[in-house]
Amino acid sequence: MIKPPAYVSDIRPYVPGKPVEELERELGIKGSIKLASNENPLGSAPLAVKAILDELTIPNNQNSLNRYPDGSGYYLKKALSEKFFVAEDEIILGNGSNELIDIAARTFLQAGDEAVMAHPSFVVYPMSTQGIGGKPVRIPLRNYSHDLNAMADAVTSGTKMVFIANPNNPTGTINTREEFDRFMSRIPDGILVVVDEAYSEYVTDPAYADSIKHFTAGRDLLILRTFSKIYGLAGLRIGYGIAGKDIISEMNKLRPPFNTSSLAQKAALWALKDEDHIKSTRRINEQGKKYLYREFESNGIKYVPSEANFVYLPVERDANTLYNKLLRQGIIVRPVGPEEIRVTIGLPEENKRLIEALKSVMLP
């Protein structure tokens, strides 16, 4: 039977958060909640949903669905260029930012090249690196954050890329402006630094690193953002990257021609304008976070303070056993290490259910 190269068969497949329907089918239960994939508990941006509905109420021989989408994503890129004060040819759209991680790895790495990344961090970085025969170089977190000094120390003549998730998934920690500036001053030209800011819209710490500044200064930097998190469009699959136009034009050579759908482009454009939805999402996230912290503290449950819409819990017991016990109570969280779980901040009633369930399975 045909076999892929060893570097492909060695990849550990991505395990997505369990869908609610799957859990309910398996256990024959109802009313489960999913706090596993850092989705927006308020739902999609209403303006984005309206834009899709408007498009679909146009008679089927006049709406856009029978046509290929605008492969260049003109209107969405124009809106993003105005938001970030960058040129349209400095933006690339992806089928989720996930696709852009993969395209970046395929564009800039070749077999044997090293990509430096933190551990634990977003699992797609090592997968995309290994997918083309590259070598992931994993640098342990320090105090649950990217150890940017150690990551800069790990750069060798074989390094072509560095991945930084800021905030980090799964720990929710950030790197500060000072840490990131120092890191960039140590990285030689010719290495692509990918700064993945999937959760940046949730950050409240004023010390949060300013990546755009380094892009403006002409550094080899790719900033990734997504419509899957605060904008609530994870199911539509759309994200974007900002980088110098030479980097973007090389990535465009490997980008599939119609990688983002017309509905996703339209929804994203309107989600950007939906200030009310963004504000309410931030508010409910901050309130949920405060509630969870208070409950964790009063019940002696260890947690790592987060700048995102999820919290990392070093539970000091087998994470899979705990995960399965929570599943039986209809609560889906994410085991992210042997003794660590990650919980998405949900609606107030979901957070309350989570706390009750954690108390019942963790406290004596």
Ligand SMILES: Cc1ncc(COP(=O)(O)O)c(C=O)c1O
């Ligand atoms: C750090 C990080 N980057 C990227 C992504 C991928 O998001 P998208 O839905 O845009 O592919 C995620 C999703 O979980 C994430 O946590």
